[in-house]
Amino acid sequence: xxxxxxxxxxxxxxxxxxxxxxxxxxxxxxxxxxxxxxxxxxxxxxxxxxxxxxxxxxxxxxxxxxxxxxxxxxxxxxxxxxxxxxxxxxxxxxxxxxxxxxxxxxxxxxxxxxxxxxxxxxxxxxxxxxxxxxxxxxxxxxxxxxxxxxxxxxxxxxxxxxxxxxxxxxxxxxxxxxxxxxxxxxxxxxxxxxxxxxxxxxxxxxxxxxxxxxxxxxxxxxxxxxxxxxxxxxxxxxxxxxxxxxxxxxxxxxxxxxxxxxxxxxxxxxxxxxxxxxxxxxxxxxxxxxxxxxxxxxxxxxxxxxxxxxxxxxxxxxxxxxxxxxxxxxxxxxxxxxxxxxxxxxxxxxxxxxxxxxxxxxxxxxxxxxxxxxxxxxxxxxxxxx
Numbered sequence: 395x396x397x398x399x400x401x402x403x404x405x406x407x408x409x410x411x412x413x414x415x416x417x418x419x420x421x422x423x424x425x426x427x428x429x430x431x432x433x434x435x436x437x438x439x440x441x442x443x444x445x446x447x448x449x450x451x452x453x454x455x456x457x458x459x460x461x462x463x464x465x466x467x468x469x470x471x472x473x474x475x476x477x478x479x480x481x482x483x484x485x486x487x488x489x490x491x492x493x494x495x496x497x498x499x500x501x502x503x504x505x506x507x508x509x510x511x512x513x514x515x516x517x518x519x520x521x522x523x524x525x526x527x528x529x530x531x532x533x534x535x536x537x538x539x540x541x542x543x544x545x546x547x548x549x550x551x552x553x554x555x556x557x558x559x560x561x562x563x564x565x566x567x568x569x570x571x572x573x574x575x576x577x578x579x580x581x582x583x584x585x586x587x588x589x590x591x592x593x594x595x596x597x598x599x600x601x602x603x604x605x606x607x608x609x610x611x612x613x614x615x616x617x618x619x620x621x622x623x624x625x626x627x628x629x630x631x632x633x634x635x636x637x638x639x640x641x642x643x644x645x646x647x648x649x650x651x652x653x654x655x656x657x658x659x660x661x662x663x664x665x666x667x668x669x670x671x672x673x674x675x676x677x678x679x680x681x682x683x684x685x686x687x688x689x690x691x692x693x694x695x696x697x698x699x700x701x702x703x704x705x706x707x708x709x710x711x712x713x714x715x716x717x718x719x720x721x722x723x724x725x726x727x728x729x730x731x732x733x734x735x736x737x738x739x740x741x742x743x744x745x746x747x748x749x750x751x752x753x754x755x756x757x758x759x760x761x762x763x764x765x766x767x768x769x770x771x772x773x774x775x776x777x778x779x780x
Contacts, residue, residue, distance in 0.1 A: 397487075397574055398423055399477040402722045404470050416466065416714055418473060418501075423571045424738050424758050426585065428499035435473060438495050446486060451479035477621040486582045497530055500578050504585050513580055515540045516559065516594040527580065534575040538593060546613040553608060554617065555598035558582065558591045562719040567628050568672050571759065572598065596621055600690030612650075619653050621661045630670045631663045665695060674757040678708065685755065694716065715747040723756070754778070 454472035494588035508530040644656040668690030701771040
């Protein structure tokens with residue numbers, strides 16, 4: 395999945411021995427990820443260029459005179475575009491030069507040194523797997539360790555991912571964001587400690603038919619089963635009365651064959667395997683609508699309520715979307731529930747009744763909406779960032 399980096403704000407600070415410099419706040423998927431100086435990015439670009447050559451995008455040039463406000467805004471925008479372009483190439487984002495740079499930045503920003511620590515990774519049933527880690531371990535590394543500890547076959551690890559998850563006091567579950575493979579889960583968790591987030595493991599595909607690829611591994615079947623039960627409990631999926639009776643009978647039997655039958659039956663329930671997002675607003679079919687959104691299986695499924703309290707079920711099919719745009723709106727806020735966060739506008743051009751129109755959502759969870767699902771079921775961003 396391609397990532398949404400943004401640099402919505404910067405601050406001018408004093409050097410230790412005089413002079414000034416600009417510190418840029420880099421956000422990943424709408425949340426503060428790290429802070430960085432131009433000189434650090436410039437040096438990093440030179441390292442990348444020695445490895446990847448002309449495939450890299452142009453880096454914003456140095457200014458040798460004092461910057462005006464408009465020049466500073468232009469540089470911030472150019473650095474943002476540079477990061478967005480660099481992260482389109484998986485050979486770059488998987489490189490040691492990329493990973494080590496952002497590892498150090500993330501640790502330095504939140505003042506967390508490399509040391510041994512414990513990290514709890516939560517399962518969908520509320521249990522946790524406690525891991526002995528280094529604070530500098532990436533999400534990719536931690537996913538490998540927790541998978542090994544649970545007995546998950548190595549070839550199946552790619553079907554799962556780590557997520558930042560928030561349990562609200564009213565029982566509502568929020569899947570805040572997917573943790574990027576190069577991100578440091580321990581540091582990310584500490585940076586959002588006031589929001590009471592936790593790290594969870596969940597499947598990372600939204601085509602229910604892919605469940606069949608995981609049926610020969612006990613650990614993967616258990617993960618699917620726990621997540622399916624959670625989706626029913628949290629009312630993300632709503633079986634009919636008849637379906638619920640059959641599912642409850644299979645759940646009571648609780649043997650391997652019945653679990654697989656349970657998973658086969660639950661696939662028939664609408665929105666099974668989708669991610670339910672936090673309530674948001676949109677301009678479809680008119681301004682000021684609220685929306686309950688499920689994302690998965692080649693669609694963005696919405697229950698939209700108009701300002702006049704009329705409700706409409708809408709399914710935006712991915713194959714009818716021509717392009718995406720994500721735009722940062724307004725100032726960064728520091729929320730008690732979500733830490734440092736951005737309000738983002740996701741707009742996509744949609745073929746609605748044989749005519750093209752722009753549809754706009756206002757949300758913090760862009761990483762789950764701005765996706766297209768390949769035929770193989772792999773998630774990939776399909777966006778033009780602005």
